[in-house]
Amino acid sequence: MLSLIVFLPLVAAAVLAAVPASVGRRVFAVSWVVVAAADLALVVAAWIGYDPSGGMAYEQQLPWIPTAGVSYHVGIDGLSLPLVAVTAGLFLACAIYSLRQTHRVKSFVLLFLGLQTVSQGLFTALDLILFFVYFDLSIVGMYFVIARWGHGSAKRSALTFFLYTFIGSLALLLGFIGLSLAAQPHTFDIVALARAAPLAGSGAYGALVLLAIGIGLAIKTPTVPFHTWLPPAHTDAPAAGSAILAGVLLKMGTYGFVRIAMPLLPETWRQYASVVVVVGVLSVLYGALVALAQEDFKRMIAYTSVNHMGYIILAVGAAGILAGSDEQARSLAVTGAVTQMVSHGLLTGALFLLAGILYDRRDSYDMSAYSGLAGPAPVFAGVTGLVAFASLGLPGFSGFIAEFQIFTGSLASATVATALALLGILITAGLLLRALHRVFLGSLRIPDAPGAARDFTDLRPSEAASILPLLAMAIAIGVLPRFLLDVIEPAATALIGMVGR
């Protein structure tokens, strides 16, 4: 089942690759939508068949490189299932959004299908080497998306992105090897390593392994100070690329913390949890403040991602501090962190697609160039307003469900850090309102774009069909969160138990 979900896009890509590009772009664009929808349907079926109390489900293990202890081992639990679902949803949204794409459609579609396999593969991988392979391939795929379909100084941004995150992945590999060598017998199996926790009581060696894995994941997440690849990559990437980068690829970093760093290195994690908390709160405040000063709409969203990822880091750090908190609080924090991954995927994905509309119409993200767009484009303005309010953590949307749990669960163990991080939601509120005010409200002003008409077209059907479902999911989670939390909570509690060993 899982392998079907993972490899369906890749198989489809292989079939499409055989079709000549001359049959027309519609063939590729439409088949992409069909494949993405089929994949989402499979994920929904997997969700329906999933028993939250049963732990790891749909497991499958085949030997791959037995001498090195590497196997093809996949499975999902409450931590990964929501992310697999968000991934499938976001890729479908991007497929619909890209129906109007005209530039090199065939290779674009093939690349995104490949990226989907890589992303789904990473979230289902239960083997460190398998995880690493997907982790690296995601970087390669996104490099080509940015470099070939980006705008501005796309080549340069793509190269920065590639080199920076690639170094991160090398650190990650180093850490994985360190982990495997410590285990007897040597293995890269995540489940076996989590059971054994081979580096318990190993002192400096464990700390070095955690440092290597931590840096690798921190670059991907990204946290301050490893975030500087993110703004240029986002600003110059095409809209669908940005949505996948923010919505799916960043989650690979945070997911690594809850899947690998915490359960495999529980004792070391507890020892250095306060460092993680500090990094988290720094990301929250730094990301929010720098976002406040941005003039470029897309760059601003990129920095709010740093802020939102900071809450996750804060929560997973606080979950490692046992003093002063009970199991309920720590479980709330981890549940909040996973919910935040889902929520950020939906909302920031939607925000980047909306930003893409701005560029599509007028070739500019410069907020000072626009004003009063709510007049000619009321639906665009209304949807952006709703997504912005959702992004600043308004109740009724998924962001609140995530952030409330993170704050409530983290305050006991990381009091000062959490209190400081609270300021983050105030600054985010200020900056998003400011952006809404500048771009959408007030009197009308639209920048001139060569060859474009003087008006501003409202949301087109394909754009609405891609963005509105994301918003609808965020509202569904915000109003009726149990369907999601029922899946996440048992896994979060299990993780807390492992960290507390």
Added chain:
Amino acid sequence: MGALVWLLIAVPLGTGAVLACTGRRGDRLAPAVGIVAASVTLVLAATAAVLRPAVSVPLFAGIDAGLAVDGLSAILVVTVATITLAVLVFATVELGPGRARARFTGLMLLFAGAMLVTVTATGLAVLLMGWEVMGATSWALIGYWWHQPHRVRAANVAFVTTRAADLGLYLAAGAALAGGVSTLALPALPDVSRPWLTVLTAGIVAAALGKSAQLPLHFWLSRAMEGPSSVSALLHSATMVAAGAYLLLRLQPLLAASGWGEPVVAWTGAATALVLGLVAVAQTDLKQLLAASTSAQIGFIVLAAGAGGVAAGTMHLVAHAATKSALFLAAGAWLTALGTKALPALRGAARRYRLVGVTFTVAAAALAGLPPLSLWVTKDAVLAAALQRSPWLYAVGLAAAVMAAVYSTKAAWVLWQPEPADAEAGWDTEHAGTRRVVVSAPPALVFLAGSAAVLGILALPPVMQVWSNAPGNASSPAVWELTLSALLALAAASVTWWWGDRPIPVPAAARRWAGQWLRFEHAADVLAVRPVMVLARGLAAFDDRALHRIVLAVPAAGLWLARLINRGAESPVDGLVRLAAQTARGLGSLARRPQTGQLHQYYAQAAVALAVLALFLVFVR
């Protein structure tokens, strides 16, 4: 039973959400749909007030989402639903056909629905949800005329200020969990262990004071006036500002348990009542005057919560809600008809539109605390509770009551003056007036002003027994207190009426300072907003110019190193290799020289070699 309370919040929230999303297509039907939804909500609220339903479903791990209507909630849900209906009926006047009525009606219903969630929530999590949605919808309502940047800025100020205070609720939720109350249920909050109890109380108090526009965060209420008058009528009476006061009344046991919460809250309320009373007197704009008086009157409710007079505070909240909504609707009626809200320009407005004038005057008299109207009784019930705590608290409260008489009378006096000949010159400053009051305005005004007059009966002991959960804490004012405050109010009102618009003998700077709401917004701007912006720009510059440069420097350094190695190491090594090759080639050609192929030369070479070998053996061995 449980479905009732779900319906109570679902009807306004659901209808509101749908209406707000219909865009301009829904404008024609929106007023009717809104009035029907508000009526249904009112019926549901009244039924709920009788049946007292309660429901609870799981929300987070160990934290339930509970909604319940108890004694305090019952009064509030009925008040909120009633005033929402009255305001929506009136709003058809203010926002005629052609305006974005669907957006307006939808947001108003969402706003009221969020308040209903807030007052029926049984735990902090759901309360916070209603609380924040209310803040966000107030942003959209204040910025209703979004074409005008100053109105949007005002909405931003209001939202960011109240959200700054709202952080207190997030803090409180965490503190409750850390302090052992893992359900976050409101009745259990006083059991939180120290030191978390202090954090919890501080968070609750900060959030409540911010939402209720108490000192020092009162300034956002002045900016909230940029919205339509109907919005002000709802925001200033039964929702938003009332939410903070409600929270303090609801959590009075927490204030008592904390040890310091009661005096802090009581004194903040008393100080706000007095100081914002002075601010109200200094206003020259009718809506600004009413806004400042809202802060001041909510101050009485806050004072009641701090002094333990929950029943008294609740009565004051209800009576004030009716009074203030009537006043704002009247102000809105004049604004629509005459296009102005400046007091000097409104001279004689009450004579021109007599029904509006009479209803305004009845409500203003209630606001002034004149007997036998409602606020006279309810305020004295609050002050009676204050007197049990401290005579000073009582004295400040009484002084604030005198200020209420002064500002109410001041407004009424201007409105009843004969209309000057050049009155029209001052009109139409906000927008072009319609010069008439539309038919749907009078019912709403008469109903609300009538309620403002008679709601004092809530304070009669037998009536209070019926609705109050805790009869023990109902502090009834003594006869002398009622007489004293009535006499003071009458005296202050008479003096103000006689004084008219002669200048008040205080320095102009002080008048201006009070007129600008003590310039706290400026202070917040200088002390908080600008430093944060400077910090943000500084960090952004650091991010671009330092941090990113460092990152880019790494590959640059790598390239430099590569070139260095190329020049410094590669060439010498290469040179050595070449040298070795040349030497080998040289040696090779040297070694080729003896290979002549001639036998006699080989013999000669062999002889020389043998001779050397013989010499070597002779000398070395």
